[in-house]
Amino acid sequence: MKPESLVYAAAGTLFGVIVGWILGAQQATMRAPAAPAAVAAASQPQPASPAPGGQSQQPPQLDAAAVQQLMKEAAAAPSSPAPKIALGNLYFDAERYPEAAQWYQDALRGDPRNADVSTDLGVSYYYMNQPDKALAQFDESLKIDPKHIKTLLNLGIVRAFGKQDLTGAAQAWEQVVALSPSSPEGQQAKRALDAMKGAHPNLAGGQTPPAS
Numbered sequence: 001m002k003p004e005s006l007v008y009a010a011a012g013t014l015f016g017v018i019v020g021w022i023l024g025a026q027q028a029t030m031r032a033p034a035a036p037a038a039v040a041a042a043s044q045p046q047p048a049s050p051a052p053g054g055q056s057q058q059p060p061q062l063d064a065a066a067v068q069q070l071m072k073e074a075a076a077a078p079s080s081p082a083p084k085i086a087l088g089n090l091y092f093d094a095e096r097y098p099e100a101a102q103w104y105q106d107a108l109r110g111d112p113r114n115a116d117v118s119t120d121l122g123v124s125y126y127y128m129n130q131p132d133k134a135l136a137q138f139d140e141s142l143k144i145d146p147k148h149i150k151t152l153l154n155l156g157i158v159r160a161f162g163k164q165d166l167t168g169a170a171q172a173w174e175q176v177v178a179l180s181p182s183s184p185e186g187q188q189a190k191r192a193l194d195a196m197k198g199a200h201p202n203l204a205g206g207q208t209p210p211a212s
Contacts, residue, residue: 060095067091070083070090081111088121089120091103097127097128104120104121104124115144115145118151119141119148122154123154138151142155147179149183153172153176156169156171156173156189167203169192173189173192177189
């Protein structure tokens with residue numbers, strides 16, 4: 001599985017959670033929301049990983065042989081980011097997010113303009129219960145590519161679930177829809193917006209123009 005910075009789960013799971021949380025947020029006492037889970041790209045569906053605060057399932061086993069081989073490759077070519085990215089992905093898949101973050105950080109030292117890896121790192125921070133650090137890393141990703149739709153999608157999710165900032169989430173998702181309305185990310189963002197605005201008709205933030 002290549003996380004490719006997607007922290008949303010299958011559509012039904014994500015938007016069921018969003019609707020449930022938004023409705024619950026209208027109560028006087030807010031409970032901490034259950035965040036959506038990280039999955040692979042839609043073409044390679046995988047079992048959802050547990051999100052911070054969610055019910056943990058047994059994580060996938062780390063492929064020790066693959067780790068050993070990739071570590072040899074990384075040692076033999078220390079300037080190459082490829083084995084480090086692969087190691088980050090392996091640890092991410094095994095839900096060992098601190099190790100994944102370390103490898104993504106190391107890869108970015110050799111490839112600092114890689115927005116995908118930067119956002120993978122941000123997702124790892126989110127799963128380490130560090131939403132502020134995740135958001136800061138997404139900002140770095142958007143400095144590299146202001147129209148990186150996976151970053152913008154995740155920015156909205158972390159704002160909604162990590163910071164309870166519905167306005168900020170709406171702004172990020174509106175950019176995704178404006179930039180790529182027919183993409184899977186655009187469709188997910190639109191459904192999230194529809195769910196939020198159905199529960200909060202007066203939600204502020206409307207129609208932020210896409211980043212340039």
